[in-house]
Amino acid sequence: MSREIKYIGMDVHQEAIVIAVLNGSGKLIMETILETKASSILQFIHGLRGELHVNWKKGGRFDAEQLKTQAA
Numbered sequence: 509m510s511r512e513i514k515y516i517g518m519d520v521h522q523e524a525i526v527i528a529v530l531n532g533s534g535k536l537i538m539e540t541i542l543e544t545k546a547s548s549i550l551q552f553i554h555g556l557r558g559e560l561h562v563n564w565k566k567g568g569r570f571d572a573e574q575l576k577t578q579a580a
Contacts (some may be wrong), residue, residue: 511559518564520544525564527552 513571518525529538542548549571554558 512557513559513561514556516553516556516560516562518562520564525549529556556576 514537515530515532515534517528517530525542525544525548527538527540527542528536531537540552542552545562553562
């Protein structure tokens, strides 16, 4: 059984994160806006299934180390 690939792009700002999720063919399958909190990001990511590839553009104050700490 092959795992479905999803590409997740995040535009990170101080107050909010705009997220777009594309399938393996590049088709947009989901868009959302979250508050800029590690717990919100992790909750969103944990709700997705398949092989996930994540990339983000940092526009405000965001510390990726928070994700590592809370994910552990």
